[in-house]
Amino acid sequence: MSRDFATRELAPRAAEAEEREQFPREMFAKLGDLGLLAMPYAEEWGGGGQPYEVYLQALEEFAGAWATIGVGVSVHVMSCWPLVTFGSTAQRERWLGDMLGGSLLGGYCLSEPDAGSDPAAIRTRAKRDGDVYRISGSKAWVTHGGEADFYTVFARTSDDRSRGISCFLIPGNVEGLSRQAPERKMGLTGSITATLDFDEVTVETNRLIGEEGAGLSIALQALDSGRLGIAAVAIGLAQASLDCAVDYARQRRTFGRPIIEHQGVGFLLADMAAAVESARAAMLEAARRRDRSKPFSRHASIAKLVATDMAMKVSTDAVQVLGGAGYTKDFPVERMMREAKVTQIFEGTNQIQRMIIARQLSGA
Ligand SMILES: Cc1cc2nc3c(=O)[nH]c(=O)nc-3n(C[C@H](O)[C@H](O)[C@H](O)COP(=O)(O)OP(=O)(O)OC[C@H]3O[C@@H](n4cnc5c(N)ncnc54)[C@H](O)[C@@H]3O)c2cc1C
Secondary structure (H helix, E strand, O other): OHHHHHHHHHHHHHHHHHHHOOOOHHHHHHHHHOOOOOOOOOHHHOOOOOOHHHHHHHHHHHHHHOHHHHHHHHHHHHHHHHHHHHOOHHHHHHHHHHHHHOOOOEEEEOOEOOEOOOHHHOOOEEEEEOOEEEEEEEEEEEEOOOOOOEEEEEEEOOOOOOOOEEEEEEEOOOOOEEEOOOOOOOOOOOOOEEEEEEEEEEEEHHHEEOOOOOHHHHHHHHHHHHHHHHHHHHHHHHHHHHHHHHHHHHHOEEOOEEHHHOHHHHHHHHHHHHHHHHHHHHHHHHHHHHHOOOOOHHHHHHHHHHHHHHHHHHHHHHHHHOHHHHHOOOOOHHHHHHHHHHHOOOOOOHHHHHHHHHHHHOOO
16 A cells, blocks of 8 residues: 555655655645554554554655655654653543544654754753743754644753653644744755744643653654664665666666666666665564564664665665766656765764664673
């Protein structure tokens, strides 16, 4: 169903919408109607009841057709995770059905203008005032910023660097919340990325998810799963770039034969295919560990690192295989190359993934 939707609905619209920098809200609504927006969550809460392994393969299909959609689904799924995992029964009963039901879209607000790689440095404050919290500060780089129906927001409830951060579920239309002009990006131009300003945003204390002070741990655990979504997006992009390069190389002729029959091109394509399959294996291994409730944090960082570096290389090589045509907008590979770049940056840059892996190897 995911592949069919990607081929029929997403692929034909992607290039034009990205060119016009149009946020495709209606596509998320269609995915929601099909039950494809909350695949890895339990059916009793309105999810699809699918293993993470299956969800990631669906994400690959979406991202290969249109990266903005793959990234958007991944961010939405991650935004729901804290409530699913740490919410009380009362909180889940009140909000989860709508969040997973398909008509709402989520955003994840961790980064700030001065806190990206180092989330413990965030400054947005949530001050308790009787039975409400008042939240003030700015959240940067919010995917779906200003378009989402709800945000999972991390804010400081005390000065303790790591234990002073808490997690809140905030409605998108709450008073005091405003969006700055969206970022003008190299790629993923259909996806809105914007800073959100919180000016004394007031919410009831029952919008605190998990315990006060547990927010950083919740945020980092959510990212372990989210990173696998980004790996899937990268693999989807790389597979689509490879498919396009192979099609072209079978048809384009130089020196009297299809270019795929020149060993220089054939070997390049073979290396691209090997890299895509290897990254997919790393991602699926991490996903299967997650599905079996085994530790998977290091495996998720490895999958994100390997898949996104691979996607950057494979999409760049795909442009090379198409020659001059690859550098034009007549083919999707130039767009995919620009989109692949961001997968090395968000949800923890690849330097941060190396730090996580090295820290685990050191036993710290
Ligand atoms: C399109 C897009 C969408 C995004 N969506 C979201 C979102 O929905 N929600 C959200 O919260 N955030 C989002 N982000 C933010 C993203 O996660 C951050 O940009 C990323 O974590 C890096 O933070 P930074 O940009 O502040 O870079 P910095 O932290 O300033 O890093 C700058 C450079 O220094 C390197 N660096 C930093 N510290 C170290 C170190 N200790 N060792 C080695 N190298 C280091 C980094 O790897 C990077 O190369 C998004 C970003 C983009 C571009």
